[in-house]
Amino acid sequence: MLVTALPHSAVPTPAIRLDHASFGYAGRPFTEGVNLTLQPGEVVALLGPNGSGKSTLVRGLLGLNDHVGGTVEIYGTPLEDLQDRSRLGYVPQRHTLSASVRSTVREVVATGQLASRPWWRRASADDRALVEKAADTVGLADRLEADVATLSGGQQRRVLIARALASRPDVLIMDEPTAGVDAANQDVLATVLRRLAGLGVTMLVVTHELAALRGIVDRIVEMDAGQVSFDGPPAQYAEHRASVSRAADAGLAQGHSSIRHHHGYDEHHHDDGPVEAPGLLSGVGPMDGPVEEQEL
Numbered sequence: 490m491l492v493t494a495l496p497h498s499a500v501p502t503p504a505i506r507l508d509h510a511s512f513g514y515a516g517r518p519f520t521e522g523v524n525l526t527l528q529p530g531e532v533v534a535l536l537g538p539n540g541s542g543k544s545t546l547v548r549g550l551l552g553l554n555d556h557v558g559g560t561v562e563i564y565g566t567p568l569e570d571l572q573d574r575s576r577l578g579y580v581p582q583r584h585t586l587s588a589s590v591r592s593t594v595r596e597v598v599a600t601g602q603l604a605s606r607p608w609w610r611r612a613s614a615d616d617r618a619l620v621e622k623a624a625d626t627v628g629l630a631d632r633l634e635a636d637v638a639t640l641s642g643g644q645q646r647r648v649l650i651a652r653a654l655a656s657r658p659d660v661l662i663m664d665e666p667t668a669g670v671d672a673a674n675q676d677v678l679a680t681v682l683r684r685l686a687g688l689g690v691t692m693l694v695v696t697h698e699l700a701a702l703r704g705i706v707d708r709i710v711e712m713d714a715g716q717v718s719f720d721g722p723p724a725q726y727a728e729h730r731a732s733v734s735r736a737a738d739a740g741l742a743q744g745h746s747s748i749r750h751h752h753g754y755d756e757h758h759h760d761d762g763p764v765e766a767p768g769l770l771s772g773v774g775p776m777d778g779p780v781e782e783q784e785l
């Protein structure tokens with residue numbers, strides 16, 4: 490029987506594909522040999538101890554530090570050939586908007602479109618509608634004319650997510666979107682991320698607060714000392730952490746405390762968040778607190 494090959498278009502082009510990719514600073518790699526593929530619509534959490542290279546990786550994807558080696562493709566286009574960087578929406582780490590910036594939510598969200606619009610072109614009706622839609626998606630439709638300085642930290646994070654959405658990105662990259670906000674506002678942010686996931690938005694989310702994203706992420710990628718140390722479904726991550734802990738305990742019992750130190754698990758903390766523990770995926774976390782839906 491003649492077996493008809495699937496048409497080429499039936500194989501989805503990955504949203505992000507890294508093949509032995511290295512990123513670093515001043516031409517020297519810090520994250521090395523990273524293999525990572527995000528399919529369209531996937532939500533991937535990027536975890537790892539402080540200094541393990543998470544920000545170096547995502548900022549490298551955005552062209553904000555050096556791509557030192559290997560292949561990096563965004564929807565099949567090599568990073569270096571990417572004409573339109575606004576295809577990657579970015580919500581930077583620990584950013585709240587300065588009180589000295591006297592701008593409305595509408596104005597800040599609209600700045601997300603500047604990179605993809607020629608400087609001489611004014612915002613079209615479509616552009617303006619997209620700003621309103623982005624604000625609505627993050628639950629701030631009724632705050633469009635509010636001064637951003639009057640908003641809470643969690644609301645300001647949502648303004649920055651809306652700003653990233655306003656350029657119709659193919660992929661949303663977020664660096665610790667829930668860090669430094671209280672549990673109730675983490676829940677509101679998680680609701681926003683869940684909504685985006687439901688809309689099919691591809692997301693790469695750097696986080697120390699996996700519990701806040703429970704049920705949202707499809708896959709977990711863990712970095713350790715500049716390399717990927719785990720890549721798999723959330724259900725397998727707890728077992729991975731448990732085995733790392735067992736190895737560390739065995740090392741300690743033999744007087745090799747360096748094993749635990751090497752894995753960095755005991756330093757796997759963050760100023761703003763809870764320590765991640767092996768049982769975390771099923772354990773008590775910020776998601777167990779009340780959800781302030783009314784803030785949306």
Ligand SMILES: Nc1ncnc2c1ncn2[C@@H]1O[C@H](COP(=O)(O)OP(=O)(O)OP(=O)(O)O)[C@@H](O)[C@H]1O
Binds near residue numbers: 514541546
């Ligand atoms: N601009 C820079 N120039 C040189 N080295 C840098 C620069 N930014 C970060 N690094 C170094 O890169 C390494 C990885 O840092 P990175 O910020 O990627 O870690 P991280 O996993 O995101 O940590 P955290 O969870 O604390 O944000 C660190 O040793 C850091 O000092």
